[in-house]
Each structure stands twice: as structure tokens, then as C-alpha cells.
Amino acid sequence: MFIASDKMTSPSVEQIPAGINAVEGYKASMNGDGLCIREHLPQIIERGAEALTPAEKELLKWIGVFFRKPTPGKFMMRIRMPNGFARSEQLHTIAELSRRLGNSVLDITTRQQIELRGFTLDSVPEIFEKLRGVDLRTLQTGIDNVRNINGCAMAGLTPHEWFDASPVVHELDRIIVGNEGNPEFSNLPRKFNIVVTGCTDNCTHSESQDIALIPANKAGRLGFNVLVGGKMGSGGFTVASPLNVFVEIFQAAAVVVELVKIYRDHGPREARSKCRFAFLIEEWGLRRLRAELVARLGHELAFQGRDMRGSKHSDHLGVSTQKQSGLVAVGLCIPTGRVKPDQLDELARLSDTHGNGEIRLTTGQNAIIPNVAAARVAKLLEEPLLTQLSPRPSPFVRGLVACVGTDYCNLALIETKSRAIALSEALHKKMGAGLNPLTIHWSGCPAGCGNHQAADVGLRGFKTRIDGKIVDAVAIYTGGRTGPHAIAGQEILETVPCDESLPDVVANVIQSYRFDMEVRQHAALSDPFFTAASTAGLASWRFARVLPPPSVPA
Known part of the structure; x- marks a missing residue:
């Protein structure tokens, strides 16, 4: 239970000092610790949602209430x-x-967590109590905090890992958030994303993170190389840069913590769109950042080792052999991550019946039932839920990711999830099931929560005027990927209306993109950008940039 203090009053716009952005002012009203909003929660609930101030709407995010x-x-x-x-x-x-307090809509996010929707403010204390009863927290999951820390969903299970990195993830979560939240890390300039992985399968979008620890080998010692400064929003996908640091597993948490503190102490706090870690690195340079890290740690750091990741990307769907003898994991596709309470209940039941009660959530908004005895796989595959959440989905659904869209997001400009599924179904009808899977990612606005610039085909939503009417539209990107050869997807169509023509346009994009890739592979070229050879059938659409001439094999 949260106890309100008579000495504290809820912050207001008038309390914001001049010359800083509004969120910094709201934090200042809480003495720099947004977690202090907990002390106001009883008062806020008593006044009701209609009386929320702009400051309270932001500060409640520190305790996971949006x-x-x-x-x-x-x-x-x-x-x-x-x-x-x-x-x-x-x-x-x-x-x-x-089911009981919300609206029966749940979303698995690209940060491997679940969002609960549609509840009223007065139900928050009960929700907190129920979640704590099963060792779950909502603290510091939004705004200027370290968000849910990602890792390989198959950590500790996959034979494609050099080591299990999940203990580092949990150690960092304990240090940075813990059971009650940690004021030492609750006043960052902006959000902060971290990935830690020992896997070779590139399933975590490491290059889009503020900090990523990726598996490396240094003179026979296993550990991590450190990448810094990746992001998706605030101007588009910035690929994280190597810090030229190798850390052994036992050092990893300490190094990450000091990097977060450097950002906390020196990161920009003026315009919100220029406050990410990438902008501090742009100002300082990697050499200065590395020197500051060494100074804070009080000892030298080894230079980076050999990157031990492979070139392929795994989504962990389907039946995968575990390194534990006789056990397999079954990855289920949850299209766009949206799931109903009954489906979540059934997923939990199946994990108890066929596995050991564990479930793993992926950055692709999907779920894995691990630790299934090989002898039980056939029975699991016969379960009715798997007709809805398939381990063998269509190639146009398998890599489908979508942000929340206008259904529930304050920032989104178009609806995404149902539109994404409808497009994928239309593509399946047009192009069949025989193609290799490809990733199709939707973001409803430039914030890029759907990771649209890290996909084979990315769609970014916006509003535009056509024939005097405001309509939903998308810009289309191609060629994005993360991993050892990460590159941001390039915008190749700047305005495509979300109407009945969209499936035809995207089908042409996919066909041309695949043709272009085949040409490039045949010519032993590595540039993944969409070329003029990719424009067949798309002459009526406006292109965002001048395209280079096609590459034709000799």
C-alpha cells in the first residue's frame, strides 16, 4: 500500500523551471525521482482520471501506469x-x-514483456498486489528509465549459444530496478534500452539498443563485446557502434551500470528528440566515452574480441532442439503480439502439461514453450490453440511485427495491428506459401516501436492529403537488418495510401526486392539497398530518393 504524505502536493505545469523540457520539470517537482509519484497515488485515485494533471500523466509511467x-x-x-x-x-x-479488470486485450511487445489494457485508475492497487503475488513488477517500464532488459529468449536452452547470458540480465534488473525501484536510475535524460546475449542467432536486434553486450572471444576467454548508441526513434535507426571493449561475464553488469550512470550524469536534457544516448556519443565521440568508463571503473579494459555471432537470424519458431538431452522448445507465432486472456491461459496450461511451466517471450512478439520432452511434441502440436498460434505460420505472418497503433497509443498516427494482419493475409493469397519467410514490420509513427527499419520490408504510418481528404498512408522501407552487418532500411516509397491498392504495392515491392537480392547475390555484391531494378510495376508511386542504376551480373 502506498501512503500519501501531507507535505507533498502533485506537481503542476507552473512548477516547471524555465529553459528545460516539460518532463524534466515534472521530475524536478519530485526531487528528481519520478518513483515518488507512488506517494501521491491514493490522492490521484481519489480525484479520478478526469482530474489528472499533465505532470501526473507522465509521472505515473514511472510505476508502469500509462x-x-x-x-x-x-x-x-x-x-x-x-x-x-x-x-x-x-x-x-x-x-x-x-478478463476481470481490463478489456481482455493483451499485447506482447518487442521488449519481451506484456501490456495489460483497459483498466480504471481505482483498480491499480489491486493489480499491483496480484502481480506482486507472482513476483511481477511494473516499475520503471516507461519514460526516462532503463526499459525491460532483453536477451535471447532461448538463453540457457539453445545449442547455438556460447554461454547463457540471462544471469547478467537478471543481475542488471536487480541492480537497476529491484523489487521497489531504484532512484539511482530513475532520472535518465530519456529511455534506455539494453540487450545482453550469448547467442549466435541474432534474435535480439542488438544494434538498435543503447547498450548491447554480444558474445565475443578474446584470447580464448568468452565474454562480451560492447556496442553503444543504437536507437530506433529520435531521427530513425542509428546502428550501435563498437566501444572497442571486451568484458568477461563476471565484469559485464558493472560495465553496463557505469555506462548508464555516464548517460545519467552527462546526457542532454533539452529537446526530447535529442536526448538519447546516441546524441551524447555524437557529441563526445567513442574515445572519450571509453576513457570516462575506464576512469569510473578504476581499471583498464581489454580491447574488443572476436564477434562470435553468426550471420543468420533466428525467430525461434517451430520445434527446436535444446542442448538438454531429450528436450525441445516449441515456438508459437502470435501475429503482431496481440493475445486474448483465454489464449494466454491456454498457453500457460500447455506449458504445464507438456513442459515445465516456463514460457519465453521473444522480440518478435511471439512465445516459446520450452522443456518439452521429445516424446510429447506430437501431442503438443495437436492442441487446438496451435491452430490459432501456429508453430508453422505463413511466410508473411512469421516475421510480422506491429506496434500498438492508434487503438491505444498516444503517438500513433494510423491503426497498425489489424491492418498488418490483413495485409499479410492478402499477400499470402497473392503470392502463396512457397516463399522463404521475410520480416514485415509496422510502426504507426516515426518513433519506430515496430522496428520498421530493421526489417526486410518496413512500413511507417502517417497522415496525408489525397484529393482534398486526409487519409492513412505509409512510407515503405526495404533492406533493414540487425546483426553483425546491421544496416538501416532505406525509404523507397514515401507515400502509399492504406487502401485496397496496398497489397498490390507491397507484393510488387517484395517481388522486386527478392529479384534484386538474387541479382546482387549472383553478382557477389553486398549492398542490400533497393535499386532501380526494384521499381518494376511501381512507376506511379513517388520515390523518396534518387535510386542508383541496377546492378546486372556479367
Whole structure:
């Protein structure tokens, strides 16, 4: 239970000092610690959602409670799940809360966690209590905090890992957030994303993170290379840069913590769009950042080792052999991550019946049931839920990712999830099931929560005027990827209306993109950008940039 202090009053716009952005002012009203909003929660609940101030709407995010403009009076709660690890009793609890107190809509996010939707403000204390009963927290899941820390969903299980990095993820979560939140890390200039992986399969979008620890070998010692300064929003996908640091596993958490503190102490705090870690690195340079890190740690750091990742990307869907003898994991596709309480309950039941009660959530918004005895796989594959959440989805659904869109997001400009599924179904009808899977990512605005610039085909939503009417439209990107050869997808169509013509346009993009890739592979070229050879059938659309001439094999 949270106890209100008579000495504290809720912050208001008038309290914001001149010359700083509004969120910095709101934090200043809490003595620099947004977690202090907990002390105001009883007062806020008593006054009701209609009386929320702009400051309170932002500060409630420190405890995982999100005001949503599209659903006045109904809130979203983001549940912290380090490394995407969950247990059956946790999923049952979330499903029950969604069914009884929410609107029966749940979303698995690209940060391997679950968002609970549609509850009222007065139900927050009960939700907190129920979640704590199954060891779940919502603290510091939004705004200027270290967000849910990602890792390989198959950590500790996959034979394609050099070592299990999930203990580092959980150690970092304990240090940075813990059970009650940590004021030492609750006043960052902006959000902060971290990935830690020992896997070779590039399943975590490491290059889009503020900090990524990736598996490396230095003179026979296993550990991590450190990447810094990646991001998706605030101007587009910036690929993280090597810091030229190798750390052994036992050093990893300390190094990450000091990097976060450097950002906390020196990161820009003026314009919100220029406050990410990438902008501090742009100002300082990598050499100065490395020197500051060494100074804070008080000892030298080894230079980077050999990157031990492979070139392929795994989504962990389907039946995968574990390194534990006789056990397999079954990855289920949850299109765009949207799931109903009954489906979540059934997923939990299946994990108990066929596995050991564990569930793993992926950055592709999907779920894995691990630790299934090989002899039980056939029975699991016959379960009715798997007709809805398939381990063998269409190639146009398998790599489908979508942000929340205008249904529930304050920033989104178009609806995304149902539109993404409809497009993928139309592509399946047009192009068949025989193609290799490809990634199709939707973001409803430039913030890029759908990672649209890290996909084979990315769609970014916006509004435009056509024939005097405001309509939904997308810009289309191609060629994005993360991994050892990460590159941001390039915008090749700047305005495509979201109407009945969209499936034809995207089908042409896919056909041309695949043709272009085949040409380039045949010519032993590595540039993944869309070329003029990719424009067949698209002459009626406006291109965002001048395209180079096609490459034709000799």
C-alpha cells in the first residue's frame, strides 16, 4: 500500500523551471525521482482520471501506469519480464486481471514483456498486489528509465549459444530496478534500452539498443563485446557502434551500470528528440566515452574480441532442439503480439502439461514453450490453440511485427495491428506459401516501436492529403537488418495510401526486392539497398530518393 504524505502536493505545469523540457520539470517537482509519484497515488485515485494533471500523466509511467488518449479513463500497464522469461502462474494471473479488470486485450511487445489494457485508475492497487503475488513488477517500464532488459529468449536452452547470458540480465534488473525501484536510475535524460546475449542467432536486434553486450572471444576467454548508441526513434535507426571493449561475464553488469550512470550524469536534457544516448556519443565521440568508463571503473579494459555471432537470424519458431538431452522448445507465432486472456491461459496450461511451466517471450512478439520432452511434441502440436498460434505460420505472418497503433497509443498516427494482419493475409493469397519467410514490420509513427527499419520490408504510418481528404498512408522501407552487418532500411516509397491498392504495392515491392537480392547475390555484391531494378510495376508511386542504376551480373 502506498501512503500519501501531507507535505507533498502533485506537481503542476507552473512548477516547471524555465529553459528545460516539460518532463524534466515534472521530475524536478519530485526531487528528481519520478518513483515518488507512488506517494501521491491514493490522492490521484481519489480525484479520478478526469482530474489528472499533465505532470501526473507522465509521472505515473514511472510505476508502469500509462494514460492513453485513445481510451479516456482506461489505462495501460506494462509488466516487467527480464529476458522475456515467464512462468505459467504469472500468465494465469495476467489473464485473470485482463478478463476481470481490463478489456481482455493483451499485447506482447518487442521488449519481451506484456501490456495489460483497459483498466480504471481505482483498480491499480489491486493489480499491483496480484502481480506482486507472482513476483511481477511494473516499475520503471516507461519514460526516462532503463526499459525491460532483453536477451535471447532461448538463453540457457539453445545449442547455438556460447554461454547463457540471462544471469547478467537478471543481475542488471536487480541492480537497476529491484523489487521497489531504484532512484539511482530513475532520472535518465530519456529511455534506455539494453540487450545482453550469448547467442549466435541474432534474435535480439542488438544494434538498435543503447547498450548491447554480444558474445565475443578474446584470447580464448568468452565474454562480451560492447556496442553503444543504437536507437530506433529520435531521427530513425542509428546502428550501435563498437566501444572497442571486451568484458568477461563476471565484469559485464558493472560495465553496463557505469555506462548508464555516464548517460545519467552527462546526457542532454533539452529537446526530447535529442536526448538519447546516441546524441551524447555524437557529441563526445567513442574515445572519450571509453576513457570516462575506464576512469569510473578504476581499471583498464581489454580491447574488443572476436564477434562470435553468426550471420543468420533466428525467430525461434517451430520445434527446436535444446542442448538438454531429450528436450525441445516449441515456438508459437502470435501475429503482431496481440493475445486474448483465454489464449494466454491456454498457453500457460500447455506449458504445464507438456513442459515445465516456463514460457519465453521473444522480440518478435511471439512465445516459446520450452522443456518439452521429445516424446510429447506430437501431442503438443495437436492442441487446438496451435491452430490459432501456429508453430508453422505463413511466410508473411512469421516475421510480422506491429506496434500498438492508434487503438491505444498516444503517438500513433494510423491503426497498425489489424491492418498488418490483413495485409499479410492478402499477400499470402497473392503470392502463396512457397516463399522463404521475410520480416514485415509496422510502426504507426516515426518513433519506430515496430522496428520498421530493421526489417526486410518496413512500413511507417502517417497522415496525408489525397484529393482534398486526409487519409492513412505509409512510407515503405526495404533492406533493414540487425546483426553483425546491421544496416538501416532505406525509404523507397514515401507515400502509399492504406487502401485496397496496398497489397498490390507491397507484393510488387517484395517481388522486386527478392529479384534484386538474387541479382546482387549472383553478382557477389553486398549492398542490400533497393535499386532501380526494384521499381518494376511501381512507376506511379513517388520515390523518396534518387535510386542508383541496377546492378546486372556479367
